[in-house]
Amino acid sequence: xxxxxxxxxxxxxxxxxxxxxxxxxxxxxxxxQGKNIVVVVSAxxxxxxxxxxxxxxxxxxxxxxxLDMLLATGEQVSIALLAMAIKSLGQxxxxxxxxxxxxxxxxxxxxARITDIKTERIIKELEEGxxxxxxxxxxxxxxxxxxxxxxxxxxxxxxxxxSVLQADMCExxxxxxGVYTADPRIVSxxxxxxxxxxxxxLELATLGAKVLHPRSVELxxxxxxxxxxxxxxxxxxxxxxxxxxxxxxRVVSGVACDKDVTKASVYGIPxxxxxxxxxxxxxxxxxxxxxxxxxxxxxxxKTDISFTIAKEDLSEAGSILKAVGGQLDCxxxxxxxxxxxxxxxxxxxINHPGVAxxxxxxxxxxxxxxxxxxxxxxxxxxxxxxxxxxxxVTKLHGVFDLQNx
Amino acid sequence: xxxxxxxxxxxxxxxxxxxxxxxxxxxxxxxxQGKNIVVVVSAxxxxxxxxxxxxxxxxxxxxxxxLDMLLATGEQVSIALLAMAIKSLGQxxxxxxxxxxxxxxxxxxxxARITDIKTERIIKELEEGxxxxxxxxxxxxxxxxxxxxxxxxxxxxxxxxxSVLQADMCExxxxxxGVYTADPRIVSxxxxxxxxxxxxxLELATLGAKVLHPRSVELxxxxxxxxxxxxxxxxxxxxxxxxxxxxxxRVVSGVACDKDVTKASVYGIPxxxxxxxxxxxxxxxxxxxxxxxxxxxxxxxKTDISFTIAKEDLSEAGSILKAVGGQLDCxxxxxxxxxxxxxxxxxxxINHPGVAxxxxxxxxxxxxxxxxxxxxxxxxxxxxxxxxxxxxVTKLHGVFDLQNx
Numbered sequence: 066x067x068x069x070x071x072x073x074x075x076x077x078x079x080x081x082x083x084x085x086x087x088x089x090x091x092x093x094x095x096x097x098q099g100k101n102i103v104v105v106v107s108a109x110x111x112x113x114x115x116x117x118x119x120x121x122x123x124x125x126x127x128x129x130x131x132l133d134m135l136l137a138t139g140e141q142v143s144i145a146l147l148a149m150a151i152k153s154l155g156q157x158x159x160x161x162x163x164x165x166x167x168x169x170x171x172x173x174x175x176x177a178r179i180t181d182i183k184t185e186r187i188i189k190e191l192e193e194g195x196x197x198x199x200x201x202x203x204x205x206x207x208x209x210x211x212x213x214x215x216x217x218x219x220x221x222x223x224x225x226x227x228s229v230l231q232a233d234m235c236e237x238x239x240x241x242x243g244v245y246t247a248d249p250r251i252v253s254x255x256x257x258x259x260x261x262x263x264x265x266x267l268e269l270a271t272l273g274a275k276v277l278h279p280r281s282v283e284l285x286x287x288x289x290x291x292x293x294x295x296x297x298x299x300x301x302x303x304x305x306x307x308x309x310x311x312x313x314x315r316v317v318s319g320v321a322c323d324k325d326v327t328k329a330s331v332y333g334i335p336x337x338x339x340x341x342x343x344x345x346x347x348x349x350x351x352x353x354x355x356x357x358x359x360x361x362x363x364x365x366x367k368t369d370i371s372f373t374i375a376k377e378d379l380s381e382a383g384s385i386l387k388a389v390g391g392q393l394d395c396x397x398x399x400x401x402x403x404x405x406x407x408x409x410x411x412x413x414x415i416n417h418p419g420v421a422x423x424x425x426x427x428x429x430x431x432x433x434x435x436x437x438x439x440x441x442x443x444x445x446x447x448x449x450x451x452x453x454x455x456x457x458v459t460k461l462h463g464v465f466d467l468q469n470x
Numbered sequence: 471x472x473x474x475x476x477x478x479x480x481x482x483x484x485x486x487x488x489x490x491x492x493x494x495x496x497x498x499x500x501x502x503q504g505k506n507i508v509v510v511v512s513a514x515x516x517x518x519x520x521x522x523x524x525x526x527x528x529x530x531x532x533x534x535x536x537l538d539m540l541l542a543t544g545e546q547v548s549i550a551l552l553a554m555a556i557k558s559l560g561q562x563x564x565x566x567x568x569x570x571x572x573x574x575x576x577x578x579x580x581x582a583r584i585t586d587i588k589t590e591r592i593i594k595e596l597e598e599g600x601x602x603x604x605x606x607x608x609x610x611x612x613x614x615x616x617x618x619x620x621x622x623x624x625x626x627x628x629x630x631x632x633s634v635l636q637a638d639m640c641e642x643x644x645x646x647x648g649v650y651t652a653d654p655r656i657v658s659x660x661x662x663x664x665x666x667x668x669x670x671x672l673e674l675a676t677l678g679a680k681v682l683h684p685r686s687v688e689l690x691x692x693x694x695x696x697x698x699x700x701x702x703x704x705x706x707x708x709x710x711x712x713x714x715x716x717x718x719x720r721v722v723s724g725v726a727c728d729k730d731v732t733k734a735s736v737y738g739i740p741x742x743x744x745x746x747x748x749x750x751x752x753x754x755x756x757x758x759x760x761x762x763x764x765x766x767x768x769x770x771x772k773t774d775i776s777f778t779i780a781k782e783d784l785s786e787a788g789s790i791l792k793a794v795g796g797q798l799d800c801x802x803x804x805x806x807x808x809x810x811x812x813x814x815x816x817x818x819x820i821n822h823p824g825v826a827x828x829x830x831x832x833x834x835x836x837x838x839x840x841x842x843x844x845x846x847x848x849x850x851x852x853x854x855x856x857x858x859x860x861x862x863v864t865k866l867h868g869v870f871d872l873q874n875x
Contacts, residue, residue: 124554128553135546138543164569
């Protein structure tokens with residue numbers, strides 16, 4: 066089927082019945098342009114948090130299968146209400162749960178990964194002239210048990226649907242106008258980007274820009290899904306994420322700041338092959354994402370390894386490192402908070418040496434001590450004191466002239 | 471599989487997380503007696519009403535398919551929380567939606583009827599030693615669309631499950647201790663019945679005793695499911711509903727009162743065959759339940775038909791009667807509110823003539839005018855002024871000596 070647009074509306078966009086009516090009007094406007102529309106919705110406002118609280122009133126450690134059963138109701142409420150709103154405006158519409166669409170996942174509850182999506186039901190409903198509203202964030206496993214996709218789940222549902230439906234456009238409607246050169250709450254003259262590459266977006270997403278979840282960007286990149294991030298509160302054009310010409314002249318596209326970091330260090334490991342493997346495989350098995358890995362040999366011929374993790378993983382990572390550290394006969398394990406990761410991202414960087422040096426110079430100019438540095442082809446990240454992070458972002462934004470992008 | 475007990479906990483029994491924990495403890499106690507347990511739960515407290523309100527904020531007339539999609543989330547929340555509670559007490563358990571069990575219905579949304587229930591998944595989970603928690607009130611149709619069963623839906627789910635699983639006992643746990651000879655809020659010395667026949671229970675259910683929905687009683691009767699109504703707040707024995715020996719000496723078992731009645735009358739219909747058929751088939755097609763039908767010939771040779779309906783069906787019945795009445799060339803249609811139906815029920819009545827006369831005498835003694843009378847083998851119902859209904863119930867309870875049953 067041609068001419069399919071997949072849209073996603075986040076929780077704030079459907080937080081009240083008034084907002085739902087306004088979203089319904091917007092969707093109908095698009096339908097009148099002759100498009101076949103599939104809409105993915107998240108749970109209303111804080112519903113997911115409220116349901117999680119309810120579960121924690123029962124038990125501090127709810128079984129993940131039952132937590133998924135509970136949380137999936139949030140999106141089911143949204144799709145039903147949005148479908149009612151669209152129908153009340155005279156447009157034929159149908160809501161579908163993940164089970165009804167056939168969004169299959171593995172059975173890792175609370176952070177399942179999509180394995181397959183059936184398109185028959187959606188295509189059939191579109192062919193009958195209906196707008197199709199799909200519950201984001203949820204799936205079913207091979208036993209027909211309800212799963213949820215974890216953080217960024219609705220974005221992932223949306224991009225995956227756009228991919229299997231071969232949609233012309235995948236729009237993520239959110240509470241911001243698009244992707245900015247920096248967080249406008251930190252840098253007042255931050256500029257909205259008209260376009261950005263998947264790779265840049267992925268780095269920005271990973272680095273805490275929070276507009277799009279990295280999983281969904283990765284998926285869009287992998288399957289070449291054209292993505293647009295735009296506001297659900299106005300009609301202005303957002304930011305298009307595509308495979309742009311890398312020679313577009315922009316060296317740095319944005320500055321990102323992530324305050325959700327804890328630095329972990331394992332010191333004085335007797336040097337042996339497999340040290341890093343042993344540490345990071347165990348963390349990964351527990352679903353702990355690790356970032357900014359730095360490994361060094363000390364003068365005594367021992368190995369020091371440092372890396373960053375999300376704050377919420379601190380206690381679990383602590384027990385894992387204690388166990389692994391013991392096996393590796395390390396001299397010490399340390400965790401450090403009060404840090405933030407500041408990064409510059411740009412696909413043009415690859416052809417412009419000296420960008421990293423310019424960043425270090427700027428941070429030095431602010432008297433900022435850099436705890437860790439990691440680099441990739443299109444980004445440089447520095448771990449700095451949290452209380453200096455915003456000053457660093459503002460300074461870098463100016464140094465790379467991003468307000469005039 | 472042998473030794474299966476099916477229990478149902480209503481909305482008040484799971485209204486808070488504390489109540490859910492207490493229900494979980496009770497279920498585990500039963501499990502320790504070696505039983506295979508299937509539990510049906512309703513939505514927490516006022517959830518269904520709250521969701522309906524949300525729908526009405528969107529549109530005064532929500533499409534029924536989407537309303538079912540919305541309402542079904544209420545039970546899904548309950549089953550997940552109850553399963554978490556049971557699991558947190560160390561007992562293996564699994565929650566299942568109607569879709570996961572395979573509770574199939576027709577596609578009449580908001581008042582679907584169960585057509586088939588698969589037992590494979592439930593039996594498999596029971597065989598693995600789990601308690602199985604099933605969402606009441608909901609089903610799926612042949613297209614995997616979510617349906618709800620309408621009033622008394624969770625009771626119906628429970629009895630239907632007990633039937634297909636050939637359960638030893640089907641317990642309806644509610645906020646009252648059992649079935650009483652009259653509503654204890656009206657008659658202070660009303661007595662709890664230890665047992666009652668399906669037929670009596672069906673009449674009492676239909677007549678507004680509200681303990682059990684008539685659909686579920688009908689189903690239990692039809693399939694011989696042994697039913698017990700008891701309190702979820704204490705362990706006292708409730709009322710067993712079975713095929714008792716009819717010669718148990720009780721003439722009248724209870725007095726019921728239903729205030730949810732509107733009297734409808736169609737006057738002066740030229741007498742022709744098919745009049746009643748035309749009126750009641752049209753009402754029935756619209757799902758309007760009709761009760762207490764009285765038809766009479768006037769001295770002029772015309773037909774008057776009166777009957778009662780639920781108050782909420784008034785406006786829909788009005789339009790139907792207007793259309794049908796026009797075709798039948800009737801002289802007038804009237805609706806009357808402010809009425810209540812008072813009934814005496816008892817399987818022993820069939821062998822004791824004069825019971826009806828004793829009832830009419832008691833009402834006459836209170837100066838009550840009777841608007842309509844209908845009788846069956848085991849009940850007599852009188853439509854009286856609503857403000858006299860409670861006095862009538864109390865008087866009849868005494869006249870038939872029910873406090874000493």
